[in-house]
Amino acid sequence: MSASVAAPQHPPTEGVPVSLVAPPRLLAAVTAELADFLDDHAGLLLDVHPDLTLLADLARITVLGGGKRLRPIFVYWGWRAAQPAGRDGEDALIRAAASLELLQACALVHDDVMDSSATRRGGPAAHIRFADVHRARQWAGAVDAAEAFGRSGAILLGDLLLSWAEEMFSAAINELEPARAAAAARHFDLMRTEVAAGQFLDLLAQTRAELDVDEALRVIQFKTSKYTIERPLLIGAAAADADADVLRVLSHYGRQLGEAFQLRDDLLGVFGDPSETGKPAGDDLRGGKRTLLVALAAQRATTRQRAVIERGLGDHDLDSAGVAGLRQVLTDTGARSAVERRITECAERAAAALGDAAVQAPARQALLELAHVAAHRTR
Amino acid sequence: MSASVAAPQHPPTEGVPVSLVAPPRLLAAVTAELADFLDDHAGLLLDVHPDLTLLADLARITVLGGGKRLRPIFVYWGWRAAQPAGRDGEDALIRAAASLELLQACALVHDDVMDSSATRRGGPAAHIRFADVHRARQWAGAVDAAEAFGRSGAILLGDLLLSWAEEMFSAAINELEPARAAAAARHFDLMRTEVAAGQFLDLLAQTRAELDVDEALRVIQFKTSKYTIERPLLIGAAAADADADVLRVLSHYGRQLGEAFQLRDDLLGVFGDPSETGKPAGDDLRGGKRTLLVALAAQRATTRQRAVIERGLGDHDLDSAGVAGLRQVLTDTGARSAVERRITECAERAAAALGDAAVQAPARQALLELAHVAAHRTR
Numbered sequence: 001m002s003a004s005v006a007a008p009q010h011p012p013t014e015g016v017p018v019s020l021v022a023p024p025r026l027l028a029a030v031t032a033e034l035a036d037f038l039d040d041h042a043g044l045l046l047d048v049h050p051d052l053t054l055l056a057d058l059a060r061i062t063v064l065g066g067g068k069r070l071r072p073i074f075v076y077w078g079w080r081a082a083q084p085a086g087r088d089g090e091d092a093l094i095r096a097a098a099s100l101e102l103l104q105a106c107a108l109v110h111d112d113v114m115d116s117s118a119t120r121r122g123g124p125a126a127h128i129r130f131a132d133v134h135r136a137r138q139w140a141g142a143v144d145a146a147e148a149f150g151r152s153g154a155i156l157l158g159d160l161l162l163s164w165a166e167e168m169f170s171a172a173i174n175e176l177e178p179a180r181a182a183a184a185a186r187h188f189d190l191m192r193t194e195v196a197a198g199q200f201l202d203l204l205a206q207t208r209a210e211l212d213v214d215e216a217l218r219v220i221q222f223k224t225s226k227y228t229i230e231r232p233l234l235i236g237a238a239a240a241d242a243d244a245d246v247l248r249v250l251s252h253y254g255r256q257l258g259e260a261f262q263l264r265d266d267l268l269g270v271f272g273d274p275s276e277t278g279k280p281a282g283d284d285l286r287g288g289k290r291t292l293l294v295a296l297a298a299q300r301a302t303t304r305q306r307a308v309i310e311r312g313l314g315d316h317d318l319d320s321a322g323v324a325g326l327r328q329v330l331t332d333t334g335a336r337s338a339v340e341r342r343i344t345e346c347a348e349r350a351a352a353a354l355g356d357a358a359v360q361a362p363a364r365q366a367l368l369e370l371a372h373v374a375a376h377r378t379r
Numbered sequence: 380m381s382a383s384v385a386a387p388q389h390p391p392t393e394g395v396p397v398s399l400v401a402p403p404r405l406l407a408a409v410t411a412e413l414a415d416f417l418d419d420h421a422g423l424l425l426d427v428h429p430d431l432t433l434l435a436d437l438a439r440i441t442v443l444g445g446g447k448r449l450r451p452i453f454v455y456w457g458w459r460a461a462q463p464a465g466r467d468g469e470d471a472l473i474r475a476a477a478s479l480e481l482l483q484a485c486a487l488v489h490d491d492v493m494d495s496s497a498t499r500r501g502g503p504a505a506h507i508r509f510a511d512v513h514r515a516r517q518w519a520g521a522v523d524a525a526e527a528f529g530r531s532g533a534i535l536l537g538d539l540l541l542s543w544a545e546e547m548f549s550a551a552i553n554e555l556e557p558a559r560a561a562a563a564a565r566h567f568d569l570m571r572t573e574v575a576a577g578q579f580l581d582l583l584a585q586t587r588a589e590l591d592v593d594e595a596l597r598v599i600q601f602k603t604s605k606y607t608i609e610r611p612l613l614i615g616a617a618a619a620d621a622d623a624d625v626l627r628v629l630s631h632y633g634r635q636l637g638e639a640f641q642l643r644d645d646l647l648g649v650f651g652d653p654s655e656t657g658k659p660a661g662d663d664l665r666g667g668k669r670t671l672l673v674a675l676a677a678q679r680a681t682t683r684q685r686a687v688i689e690r691g692l693g694d695h696d697l698d699s700a701g702v703a704g705l706r707q708v709l710t711d712t713g714a715r716s717a718v719e720r721r722i723t724e725c726a727e728r729a730a731a732a733l734g735d736a737a738v739q740a741p742a743r744q745a746l747l748e749l750a751h752v753a754a755h756r757t758r
Contacts, residue, residue, distance in 0.1 A: 041572065048576045048601055055579050110538060114531040139586035142693070149582060152493040155534060156579050159489060162538060163571035166545040170564065174553075185549065192542035193420065197427045200434050200535050203528060207518035222427055314521070 022073045022366070026094065030072045033098040034063055037168050054133060058126055058157050059164075062105045066121040066278075071104060071232045072097035073370070074254075078236025081363040082246050089180075093239055095172035096184070100232060102165035107195065109158040113151050114203075115287055122278035127154035176239055183238035191231035198223030205290045213299065216292040217259070224265075225258020229374075245358045252353040253367060260346035260375040263339050266291040268379065270327060271336070276379035282323035288314025292342075297335035305329045347375035401452045401745070405473065409451045412477040413442055416547050433512060437505055437536055438543075441484045445500040445657075449640075450483060450611045451476035452749070453633075457615025460742040461625050468559075472618055474551035475563070479611060481544035486574065488537040492530050493582075494666055501657035506533035555618055562617035570610035577602030584669045592678065595671040596638070603644070604637020608753075624737045631732040632746060639725035639754040642718050645670040647758065649706060650715070655758035661702035667693025671721075676714035684708045726754035 042056035075097035079090070111117070112125035119125060124132065131150030139145070169188055173181045202219045205212075233250040242250075268277050269284035270293065284291070298309055312318055312326045330336050350371045354364050421435035454476035458469070490496070491504035498504060503511065510529030518524070548567055552560045581598045584591075612629040621629075647656050648663035649672065663670070677688055691697050691705045709715050729750045733743050 044569070044572050045576055048573065049580055049597060051583055052576055052579060054583075055576070106538070110534050114534055134586065140588040141586060145586070149586060152582050153579065155489050155493055156575050156582070158538070159485070159541060160572065160575040162541055163545070163568075163575065166542070166549075167568045167571070170545075170549055174557075174561075178553075182553075189542075189546045190423070192546070193423050193539065194427065196535050196539040196542065197424055197431055197434070200431060200532065201428055203531050203535070204430055204433075207513065207520060207524070207528060209519040218428065 022069075022076065026073070026076055027069055029091075029094050030069055030098040030101070031064070033095045033168075034101055037098075037102075037164070038063060041164060054130075055153075055157060055160070058129060058153070059105075059161060061123075061129070062109055062126055062157070062161070063101055065123065067101060067104070069101065070228060070374070071100035074229055074232035075100065075236040077363045077366050077370070078233035078238075078242075078250055079240045080236075080366075081233070081250060081359045082237055082240035082242035084360065085362070087240075089176045089239070092172045092175035093236065096169050096239070097232075097236065099165050099168035099172065100235075102161050102168060103192070106158040106161040106165065107199075109154050109161065111199075113154045113158075117283065117287070119278070119280055119283070125154075126157055127151050130154060130157075173239065177241075180239050180241050183241075184235045187231050187234040187238055191227055191235070194222050194231070195227040198227065202290075206288065208290070213292065213295045216290060216295045220259055220262045220292065221255065224262035225255050227258075228261060229258040230254030243358065249353055249355070249359055253350045253371075256346045256350035256353060257371050257374055260343045260350065260371075263292060263343045263346070264375055264377060266293045267336070267339055267343075268377075270330060273378065278379070282318065282320070282326075285313060285323055285326050286316050286318050293330060293335050293339050296338050297330045297333045300333040300335060301329065305333060343375050347371045401448075401455065405452065405455055406448055408470075408473050409448055409477040409480070410443070412474045412547075413480055416477075416481075416543070417442060420543060433509075434532075434536060434539070437508060437532070438484075438540060440502075440508070441488055441505055441536070441540070442480055444502065446480060446483070448480065449607060449753070450479035453608055453611035454479065454615040456742045456745050456749070457612035457617075457621075457629055458619045459615070459745075460612070460629060460738045461616055461619035461621035463739065464741070466619070468555045468618070471551045471554035472615065475548050475618070476611075476615065478544050478547035478551065479614075481540050481547060482571070485537040485540040485544065486578075488533050488540065490578075492533045492537075496662065496666070498657070498659055498662070504533075505536055506530050509533060509536075552618065556620075559618050559620050562620075563614045566610050566613045566617055570606055570614070573601050573610070574606040577606065581669075585667065587669070589677075592671060592674045595669060595674045599638055599641045599671065600634065603641035604634050606637075607640060608637040609633030622737065628732055628734070628738055632729045632750075635725045635729035635732060636750050636753055639722045639729065639750075642671060642722045642725070643754055643756060645672045646715070646718055646722075647756075649709060652757065657758070661697065661699070661705075664692060664702055664705050665695050665697050672709060672714050672718050675717050676709045676712045679712040679714060680708065684712060722754050726750045 038056070038060050042053075042060070045052035045056045072094070076094065079093050108120060109126045112120055113127050117125050118128050127150040129150075130153035131146040134141075134146035134149045139149070141149070170185070173184050173188075175181075176184070198219055198221070201215075202223055205215050205219055208215070230251055231254075233254050234247060237247055237250055266284070266289075269279065269289065269291075270282075272279070272281075274281050294309070294313065298306065301309060308325055308329045312322050315322065318326075351368050354367055359367070417435070417439050421432075421439070424431035424435045451473070455473065458472050487499060488505045491499055492506050496504055497507050506529040508529075509532035510525040513520075513525035513528045518528070520528070549564070552563050552567075554560075555563070577598055577600070580594070581602055584594050584598055587594070609630055610633075612633050613626060616626055616629055645663070645668075648658065648668065648670075649661075651658070651660075653660050673688070673692065677685065680688060687704055687708045691701050694701065697705075730747055733746055738746070
């Protein structure tokens, strides 16, 4: 087994100051559930053929090699929004919550293939790891065989993770009362359709010559807000048989905070510190990502500034001077500070949505802190 | 909407002489369930954004534009193997059976991306349809933007179909008694892991300089036998609370017939009539598919014949004379007739497995006929 696919240690969860937002037991339980599930299913793969070690190892690296575990955290606080800690079914709920990390792992693996991104969380993306193994072992094939193997391996790995997500979710949620299980599953199903819809809208947005602020916001709503925050909250709340008031509050909170979360992601993708974000500086600009930040800059740009955007955005060979020039335009047009303002407003609206509503006190406190963390994180 | 993505009429199910193997009501019900599900979910997509028509249309074309419906047919006969027609839950079972067509649609869409296959069922593959739309509407982007959009669109479409397969399966199967639902879901879960495992082994097989008969058979077992026949039968049988004898008989039958089915596929891919198979002649040879047929030919080849295989197999630009030369070697080495013999033996063993065992009479009769059809079809 080459070093590039060595099984990872379980790293501490990155990016979110853990003590603020989740009981340490929760994150440990999420990681333990994922590790158990992956061990069990690696066993199934190895029973088929020892060569499937490669697939099992990549699954472990992808799922256990980092990540903020935000979706499980929001599922948990959705559940706690409607009831105190320690209620019947909490272990099953945490197992169901953990399954969302398998879904997210699929999304990242397939995204990196679609975007041809080489890097993920400071290491090689899955399709690059597969290709590296092909080269290191000097396997047979045409000139581009390693790259083709990498892409195909990553497509299959993503499919497997998506199947496993559902398997883990269904098995766990079906331990709850049937009506609660069905209500939670409904949000899980909608979430999966919505995230594919949001990703496809994102693809379509990249095909437009003109950038559009409304389109950028719609992509955010489906690709990120609902998928990362609103639906996870509703899955947890539905599993706890929350009443309509709680569900409405969580929806509103989730949508606002989801927008803030994605806008922060967009800023970090351009202005973030690579040692914190794990992504090379300027990659989002070279990749031509059509974000709200870019849409606002284009709207406000002078002719000269517009030319800088049109020349630099999406240029895969853009050098660091070019990246710096684009950053300057994003700042000088006021787009960067407009996005910062919008993040603050969204996070404030998210917090206000919680108000003095029916959300139970510990959950309200955690969600307030999460609103701050998600909006102002540095990675 | 361009002609290339017009919604299809529901064509009659192709490839299997319907009256022999399935009550006409079954195939009509499978198609109706799929059409209802897709209509409902197209609605969800259009609520997100009208531009998602494109994604919804491609889903319909992929799922309703043909296919033998073999997996639903085997689920149904697995169910009937253990009980008479008309038992409680039969409608739910048929809905669960239909969901396997969504899974298969995902597999085909992703396979065609991985293999860069342009053609599927006599029409353009999904990634080609997406790319065609990009070009027809003159969307913006770099030179290869249409191809990149096509691949990314197809990856997302496949992910959506995979999510939908599970959503449809779980909702339907959960209408049965919990113990039956759980037993059927277990086979559904194993099937999804096994098919990804089989596809990955197939990828690995393509990386080997030497062809290997045992490896080719192992790929068949997981990529096709279990996925197409054995697990569908066991899903139906488990849902009917079949006893261990019935399950064992169906497993044995399914494994044997699955091998016959895939070997016939391999022969049709090389020697089949393109007007029947819907695939251009020689594509499997140009794609370098490492099948048992090719492995046997390599084993038996003279030095000259081996050179023809090594030169031609996997050559994307192979002309029709080159294809004919390869075919000749596959025939002259005796590989073609050895595979034919093996198909007959497998189908006979499948039929013999049914014996006078506990499988109920109408199901036994249907499975005997299916063994003949799957082994001797021309498309």
